[in-house]
Amino acid sequence: MNRADPIKAISRKTLHEELVERLQSLIIEGNLIPGEKFPEKDLCEKFGVSRTPMREALKVLAADGLIVLEPNRGAWVRKITLEEIEDIFPVLAALEALAGELTCKKITNDEINQIKYYHSKISDSFKNENLSEYFKYNQLIHDGILAATRNEILIFQHKTVASRAQRARFVANMSYERWKQAMDEHKVIMKSLEERDCEALSQVLKQHINNKFVSVKELFLKGEDV
Amino acid sequence: MNRADPIKAISRKTLHEELVERLQSLIIEGNLIPGEKFPEKDLCEKFGVSRTPMREALKVLAADGLIVLEPNRGAWVRKITLEEIEDIFPVLAALEALAGELTCKKITNDEINQIKYYHSKISDSFKNENLSEYFKYNQLIHDGILAATRNEILIFQHKTVASRAQRARFVANMSYERWKQAMDEHKVIMKSLEERDCEALSQVLKQHINNKFVSVKELFLKGEDV
DNA sequence: ATTCTTTATAATGAATTCATTTTGAAATCA
DNA sequence: TGATTTCAAAATGAATTCATTATAAAGAAT
Numbered sequence: 001m002n003r004a005d006p007i008k009a010i011s012r013k014t015l016h017e018e019l020v021e022r023l024q025s026l027i028i029e030g031n032l033i034p035g036e037k038f039p040e041k042d043l044c045e046k047f048g049v050s051r052t053p054m055r056e057a058l059k060v061l062a063a064d065g066l067i068v069l070e071p072n073r074g075a076w077v078r079k080i081t082l083e084e085i086e087d088i089f090p091v092l093a094a095l096e097a098l099a100g101e102l103t104c105k106k107i108t109n110d111e112i113n114q115i116k117y118y119h120s121k122i123s124d125s126f127k128n129e130n131l132s133e134y135f136k137y138n139q140l141i142h143d144g145i146l147a148a149t150r151n152e153i154l155i156f157q158h159k160t161v162a163s164r165a166q167r168a169r170f171v172a173n174m175s176y177e178r179w180k181q182a183m184d185e186h187k188v189i190m191k192s193l194e195e196r197d198c199e200a201l202s203q204v205l206k207q208h209i210n211n212k213f214v215s216v217k218e219l220f221l222k223g224e225d226v
Numbered sequence: 227m228n229r230a231d232p233i234k235a236i237s238r239k240t241l242h243e244e245l246v247e248r249l250q251s252l253i254i255e256g257n258l259i260p261g262e263k264f265p266e267k268d269l270c271e272k273f274g275v276s277r278t279p280m281r282e283a284l285k286v287l288a289a290d291g292l293i294v295l296e297p298n299r300g301a302w303v304r305k306i307t308l309e310e311i312e313d314i315f316p317v318l319a320a321l322e323a324l325a326g327e328l329t330c331k332k333i334t335n336d337e338i339n340q341i342k343y344y345h346s347k348i349s350d351s352f353k354n355e356n357l358s359e360y361f362k363y364n365q366l367i368h369d370g371i372l373a374a375t376r377n378e379i380l381i382f383q384h385k386t387v388a389s390r391a392q393r394a395r396f397v398a399n400m401s402y403e404r405w406k407q408a409m410d411e412h413k414v415i416m417k418s419l420e421e422r423d424c425e426a427l428s429q430v431l432k433q434h435i436n437n438k439f440v441s442v443k444e445l446f447l448k449g450e451d452v
Numbered sequence: 453a454t455t456c457t458t459t460a461t462a463a464t465g466a467a468t469t470c471a472t473t474t475t476g477a478a479a480t481c482a
Numbered sequence: 483t484g485a486t487t488t489c490a491a492a493a494t495g496a497a498t499t500c501a502t503t504a505t506a507a508a509g510a511a512t
Contacts, residue, residue, distance in 0.1 A: 039494090
């Protein structure tokens with residue numbers, strides 16, 4: 001599949017695919033409460049589908065680890081524990097480090113320019129203290145780096161692990177200090193990318209995740225909910 | 227969940243769970259031919275189940291990337307390409323490297339002794355040129371190292387990626403030279419583990435995968451089937 | 453003969469139905 | 483009062499049924 005190919009195949013979606021996506025968003029964005037049981041019937045009524053495609057979707061989400069299915073007992077959104085956070089971030093850091101190495105070797109100048117644009121936007125949002133804009137461009141930058149690795153397996157695994165991290169509501173919170181730190185890290189990310197310094201990029205991406213790890217863990221211990 | 231806990235919860239399995247496991251084995255062991263279509267009806271008859279649980283299982287396998295589902299067209303075992311092999315192994319190497327780091331810090335003496343036992347068995351199987359025994363104990367050693375990381379996310383992601391690698395039949399083939407090289411690597415793995423040298427263990431596990439990568443790639447290019 | 457329609461068959465998508473298990477409230481007993 | 487048992491209602495597991503889409507063979511047209 002050529003990335004530059006402007007013609008994309010028309011993707012026809014089955015109900016269960018649609019449901020997987022919608023439910024994933026609901027869970028990641030925290031609209032379904034962890035630990036709370038949700039009966040199939042209610043979900044089916046909300047989405048206006050029968051139980052068959054809904055149950056298919058639930059199996060997929062369970063395989064991804066977003067929900068827990070107990071035979072004959074039903075589905076729960078998986079609770080986030082400190083232990084899970086401590087498991088997730090080192091794996092995410094390792095995947096980001098690899099992404100840094102690979103991206104450097106594969107990224108095109110056009111792609112670097114695109115990310116430079118996002119970087120300028122993210123600087124603006126920091127100056128304007130616009131947090132939701134920050135998250136938007138942060139996501140675009142990191143997705144851009146991942147896509148440039150040209151490694152479908154890495155992209156897929158990263159997405160899976162990142163979505164589990166995302167569920168910690170704390171990921172979307174930041175102290176001003178952490179925000180400032182993150183901006184400094186982003187500067188180093190951009191610099192390493194432009195210089196195509198693989199080692200440096202790999203290291204700073206890993207450090208970026210590890211610093212976020214520290215920040216998320218602090219917020220989790222303070223909040224102690226989710 | 228405590229690993230040492232001798233009492234395991236009785237696991238009642240639903241049909242679809244059973245099917246996922248059985249189909250996974252069939253695919254990984256190469257009993258279902260990549261690229262070949264398999265109609266639901268045939269599978270249902272073979273396993274003696276109705277379409278409902280079978281279809282649930284297929285969705286899960288598709289989410290794991292073992293099969294491809296096209297709406298209204300059915301299911302295929304995903305073909306392995308050179309590109310996929312080249313994507314898989316670097317990710318696997320990164321995960322193994324992380325496993326090495328973590329294991330060193332967490333592994334108990336009992337667990338090291340258990341792995342030492344497997345190592346003695348694997349040396350025997352090399353001497354006796356018993357390849358299937360070699361693979362058996364190789365699997366046990368690597369599973370033991372993963373389990374000792376105590377990182378459920380890492381264990382899960384590693385399993386997913388490793389199962390995709392496993393599908394390359396070539397993984398289960400080895401030249402005598404490669405086998406000898408692998409045995410040398412195993413010696414270094416054991417030494418690093420006993421000395422709890424994190425850095426060394428991480429490096430040798432990564433190298434172990436990268437050398438396997440080279441060997442698998444060669445066999446793939448020679449064979450050019452699957 | 454080759455290509456294009458047409459149409460019957462088969463396969464998949466999704467809703468419904470039936471069977472089994474869980475759940476929780478009412479009834480019973482200590 | 484509190485614990486245990488019983489049983490009806492609700493939820494889930496799985497099979498069946500119905501609807502829609504793909505497939506491929508037969509016939510028509512060039």
